[in-house]
Amino acid sequence: MTHTDARTVALYWHNGRSLGHTSRTAKVARYLLRSPQPYSIAGITGAYRGLDLLPPEVDLVKIPSFANFDDPSGWNLRPRLAMGTEALHQVRADLITTFLGHYRPEVLMSDHIPRGTDDELVPALEARYARHTVLSLRGVLFDRDKTLRKYFGDPGRGPWVLEHYCQFNVHTHPEVFDLADYYRIPREAADRLHYTGYLAEPFTVSRDEAREQIGVGPGERLVVAAMGGGQGAGDVWRALSATLHGRRGMFDRALLVTGPYLEPEDQRALRQLWESDSAVEIRAYEPGLLPWMRAADLFVGAAGANALGEVLATGANAIAIPRQIREIEQQVHAQRLHDLGLVRRAGLPDVLDGVLDRMIPQALDEPLTPDGTRYLWDGGSYDRHLPGPDGTACACTSARATGPVPGERA
Incomplete structure (x- = not known):
């Protein structure tokens, strides 16, 4: 080329x-x-x-x-x-x-x-x-x-x-x-x-294949949680950890992906909460999250548009948490998918008030089996x-690059 x-x-x-x-x-x-x-x-x-x-x-x-x-x-x-x-x-x-x-x-x-x-x-x-x-x-x-x-x-x-x-x-x-x-x-x-x-594209690896790929045994119950970039998610992690500690007998393994933007003090606090439990792994970042979502018995995640698309791609049994404070985007989006029966939705105030104590056992006992591949x-x-050659028609009529190159005389 x-x-x-x-x-x-x-x-x-x-x-x-x-x-x-x-x-x-x-x-x-x-x-x-x-x-x-x-x-x-x-x-x-x-x-x-x-x-x-x-x-x-x-x-x-x-x-x-x-x-x-x-x-x-x-x-x-x-x-x-x-x-x-x-x-x-x-x-x-x-x-x-x-x-x-x-x-x-x-x-x-x-x-x-x-x-x-x-x-x-x-x-x-x-x-x-x-x-x-x-x-x-x-x-x-x-x-x-x-x-x-x-x-x-x-x-x-x-x-x-x-x-x-x-x-x-x-x-x-x-x-x-x-x-x-x-x-x-x-x-x-x-x-x-x-x-x-x-x-997102349909994740075609089967659940059994995904579990084998990441080393999860056939009878192990796996919980995976991820909060996107993670900035400001310390309170959510504390609430989720409290529920998982209280329901520790309901799962065998857990992967908690904090997000690379989680504040360092919250990252340290979360690791300290779980340092004595070798079956719970904390990672700041996991670029290959899709096999984990596919393999999980339950996925708990932030309701960002990207994460919701990956829930649909993997068919994950998911609880989506809209984390935004000042905007409605995640609330509206998660509610639409909840109404379609594709995710469970847990509002941020409810999460901080302990609603996961009820939702996580229910989600594990009555898992969703969503099929949202038609929306991918x-x-x-x-x-x-894209507009232009081999793509869609372009609505703009203005010519290309009429301005001078920066640093050169007009």
């Missing part, structure tokens, strides 16, 4: 308190790289955990990171470097603009945030450094007012999004959640929606969800 043969793509994701943004982007990259069409793919991100999920063919432009925390007082964003917030955002915007001005991708895809954090994508988008632009959405966004304000309906921002994005790739299935109907978005925006299905990505090439 020569450079001129490859279709150039840039994938932007802002940062993340969890692994969801990174995981979704990595899956998109893997699907594109499986295509007969050669691709040159660049990732642009401030994420600082889970980057090993990316295929090795993806070149990474790492911009400075920030940490932020989901609590009732706000996001509490702070740079990880010793610099001010304003300087951080300016550096990030400058790096993004400079790179895209030179790379000039055929397709620029932004995960979830149309303008980028603190408008850091705006200069490159307005300079038209990419020929086609795609906004990828996880499905459920925010409440209706905030969603229309940030994306589609605000008199200033809505037209801007439509002017600068050809289409919106929705990584869920409309029978689970119809984004256009729920948010009552304008027709012009609804016409640009492309539902891809969940970014269909296994075809992701190319057809």
Whole structure:
């Protein structure tokens, strides 16, 4: 393959308190790289955990990171470097603009945030450094007012999004959640929606094969729990551990995957809780979680869009916990799948109040056997969800890369 043969793509994701943004982007990259069409793919991100999920063919432009925390007082964003917030955002915007001005991708895809954090994508988008632009959405966004304000309906921002994005790739299935109907978005925006299905494929390894693969005996009862990236999940882990301690006779083995963003003091506390029980393993991160989910008698996990897709892919008997404090996304999404009989849903306040004492024994005694494979990505090439050659038609009419290369004279 020569450079001129490859279709150039840039994938932007802002940062993340969890692994969801990174995981979704990595899956998109893997699907594109499986295509007969050669691709040159660049990732642009401030994420600082889970980057090993990316295929090795993806070149990474790492911009400075920030940490932020989901609590009732706000996001509490702070740079990880010793610099001010304003300087951080300016550096990030400058790096993004400079790179895209030179790379000039055929397709620029932004995960979830149309303008980028603190408008850091705006200069490159307005300079038209990419020929086609795609906004990828996880499905459920925010409440209706905030969603229309940030994306589609605000008199200033809505037209801007439509002017600068050809289409919106929705990584869920409309029978689970119809984004256009729920948010009552304008027709012009609804016409640009492309539902891809969940970014997960059916996990075809049998349960017995998965158990053999990870070393679980035929008669052993296995509980697996994972909280995505894990930031702010200390209270959930304490509540879950209290239930598992009290119901220790109901399972033989457990794997608890805290997430790499869990605060160090909570990570240490969880390990201390279980240090005397050799049958309970604590891992900060497990990139190969799907066999564990398939093998488990019960999976307890955060209700992020990525995790819910993997529950459907593995047919796991699952309890989903919406962990978000300030947003409704996980609550709505988990409730939709609960209503379809695909997961059990446990609200965060109820979890902290001890509801798992009742739900875990019930889930082990009366397991769900969900079949949600119809809602998954269909296994075809992701190319057809991209605008341009060999893909869907593009709604944008603006020409490619009208802006000058950064650092050169206009």
